[in-house]
Amino acid sequence: MKSTYNLPQLIDNVARLSPDREAFRYLEESISYGELFEKSNQLAFHLVSIGIKKGDRIGVFMNRCLETCIAVYGILKSGAAxxxxxxxxPVVKTISIIKDCEITCLITTTTKRRKVNQLLKEQSSLNIIIGDTIKSTIPSVSWNDIFSTRVGDFVPPPILEQDLAFILYTSGSTGKPKGIMHTHYSALSLSKIASSTYDFNSDDVFGNPAPLHFDPSTFGYFVAPLIGATTVIIPDAHLKMPASLSALIAKEKITVWYSVPLMLIQLLNSGTLGKNDFSSLRWVLFAGEVFITKHLRALMKQWPHARFSNLYGPAELILCTYYHVPEPPINDKPIPIGNVWNNTEYKILDDHNNDVLPGETGQLAIRSATMMQGYWNNKALTEQSFHRVTVADGYDHVYYKTGDLTQLNCNGDLLFLGRNDRQIKLRGYRVELDEIELTLLKYADVEEVAVLVLGKDEETQQLAAVIKPGKDASIILTHLMEFCKVQLPYYAIPKTIEVMADLPRTSSGKISRKELGKLLEEHHL
Amino acid sequence: MKKKILNYIKANLATESIDELDIYENLLESGLVDSIGMIQLVLFIETEAQIKVAPEEMIINNFMTVDHILKFIASKQNSEEKQV
Structure with missing residues (x-):
């Protein structure tokens, strides 16, 4: 049997046995494994012919569209990441990433022309554009030109499992871009572990709403091809219009859905779940933030035939734990993040990096096949994020410190207790911001909430809460304040509570506490 | 109404600075308005046009472009008048 040790082999394997199988679908467009093999070969051939070498970084600047899968596999096949x-x-942020990992070649589509032109106005390492012909001094080539390339007897460079496959950038709290490096091995490990955990098969249809720069996209792009399944790329427009998204999931007969809880809550609130046929749906997977239990329960009751699973993992690990929710939760306690999956082990560490006693709270550290190689161009930060356990002189087990607080419950499941940095000291008291949020959520008609600390120096620091009421609900703030006084110790009661129609979010849909903090600070001045 | 909506998008919702915005620009696919922006836009329209947008009316066909939005508002106002 041929072994699979790099990502392009995923496509090659299915293309050889069943070339007509549908690999990716985007609305009315679709691409089979055979066509994806051809087209990614053509792109790889072109990249090699313009001098791209193994280990080079290539930017993908696209909306969700069918070309994304050709870009991903074409780049990988050329040996680049x-x-x-x-x-x-914002343009400045994109430029800082391009500079950080010295991207010379950018792959795009015609719909991004306005933005690409803005990028080209800035000083950077960019010197080739693929996917659109643009008026500029630097060379550009269209997708049509790529697809009419004759590759002849092109032999792609050898790719080892330890070679760099992609770099995912996260904003990082210091403002300097933080590039998480994943190898063919870590991504392929994810494919293998995920497909065995969920028993996926080639008849599955994966719904992929995640944009490429957000790590859950690895599910649609790498897990589905391992088993020869089809991935439906969800268009940007549907993600902004929940009623249309609901209809699309039903129409495409999606069997595996994986998104942040927010999208599922929006579906639930769209008032359309009873109208569409979701009988194909067999797995509903969610990760990225805590699924507020009352909403999860409501959704599970809407879709009793589907199984629900809570996944957890920072982008440095992609994913590492899972918890199958056995039945709609009976109370509003947060559900566990469960246990580590295959090829993975964990430790819970105290402030001095010693193992805590069973049942005690500490920082979760993970050792796994899906772990990143490190942060691009930042050895110090990489080393700082690792916890090394020396087994013998010169041989270490390396754990990634997640920065998340966890605790093992009596059932042997891990509980997620929030970010390490979400636990703060306020005038001497230890305050858990996540706990205050959970308390506010107990109040009827509070749909979402964010609690943060305003003010820089300890003397003037104060807690502020921002709530988003449920649709058509009106919340009397004095009543909510009374509720807080009953439920919370006095030092944990927010000084102010504000109502917003919606909370600012990051591009991946999580509540942006940074943005919210800025808004509030401005407001108070 | 057309001007009001276009100005509101340009001034408050656009994720990039743009000089010209016409009623046929695709608001949803271009990334010009993000998902929070769309919710704000719906609230704005509800107030300005004095209509109520039901969750099941949050569909691409009603909100893809300003042109779609204007047609949607007109049809809502029509049906509400008939009910009165």
């Missing part, structure tokens, strides 16, 4: 760029990010 892909760097997905958030097309909605």
């Amino acid at each position: 892909y760097v997905p760029l958030d097309t909605s990010a």
Whole structure:
């Protein structure tokens, strides 16, 4: 049997046995494994012919569209690593990423022309554009030109499992871009572990709403091809219009859905779940933030035939734990993040990096096949994020410190207790911001909430809460304040509570506490 | 109404600075308005046009472009008048 040790082999394997199988679908367009093999070969051939070498970084600057899969596999096949760029990010941020990992070649589509032209106005390492012909001094080539390339007897460079496959950038709290490096091995490990955990098969249809720069996209792009399944790329428009998204999931007969809880809550609130046929749906997977239990229960009751699973993992590990929710939760306690999956082990560490006693709270550290190689161009930060356990002189077990607080419950499941840095000291008291949020959520009609600390120096620091009421609900703030006084110790009661129609979010849909903090600070001045 | 909506998008919702915005620009696919922006836009329209947008009316066909939005508002106002 042929072994699979790099990502392009995933496509090659299915293309050889069943070339007509549908690999990716985007609305009315679709691409089979055979066609994806051909087209990614053509792109790889072109990249090699313009001098791209193994280990080079290539930017992918696209909306969700069918070309994304050709870009990903074409880049990988050429031996380069892909760097997905958030097309909605400010130009300065994108340029700082391009500079950080010295991207010379950018792959895009005609719909991003306005933004690409803005990028080209800035000083950077960019010197080739693929996917659109643009008026500029630097060379550009269209997708049509790529697809009419004759590759002849092109032999792609050898790719080892330890070679760099992609770099995912996260904003990082210091403002300097933080590039998480994943190898063919870590991504392929994810494919193998995920497909065995969920028993996926070639008849599955994966719904992929995640943009490429967000790590859950690895599910649609790498897990589905391992088993020869089809991935439906969800268009940007549907993600902004929940009622249309609901209809699309039903129409495409999606069997495996994986998104942040927010999208599922929006579906639930769209008032359309009873109208569409979701009988194909067999797995509903969610990760990225805590699924507020009352919403999860409501959704599970809507879709009793589907199984629900809570996944957890920072982008440095992609994923590492899972918890199958056995039945709609009976109370509003947060559900566990469960246990580590295959090829993975964990430790819970105290402030001095010693193992805590069973049942005690500490920082979760993970050792796994899916772990990143490190942060691009930042050895110090990489080393700082690792916890090394020396087994013998010169041989270490390396754990990634997640920065998340966890605790093992009596059932042997891990509980997620929030970010390490979400636990703060306020005038001497230890305050858990996540706990205050959970308390506010107990109040009827509070749909979402964010609690943060305003003010820099300890003397003037104060807690502020921002709530988003449920649709058509009106919340009397004095009543909510009374509720807080009953439920919370006095030092944990927010000084102010504000109501917003919606909370600012990051491009991946999580509540942006940074943005919210800025808004509030401005407001109070 | 057309001007009001276009100005509101340009001034408050656009994720990039743009000089010209016409009623046929695809608001959803281009990334010009993000998902929070769309919710704000719906609230704006509800107030300005004095209509109520039901969750099941949050579909691409009603909000893809300003042109779609204007047609949607007109049809809502029509049906509400008939009910009165």
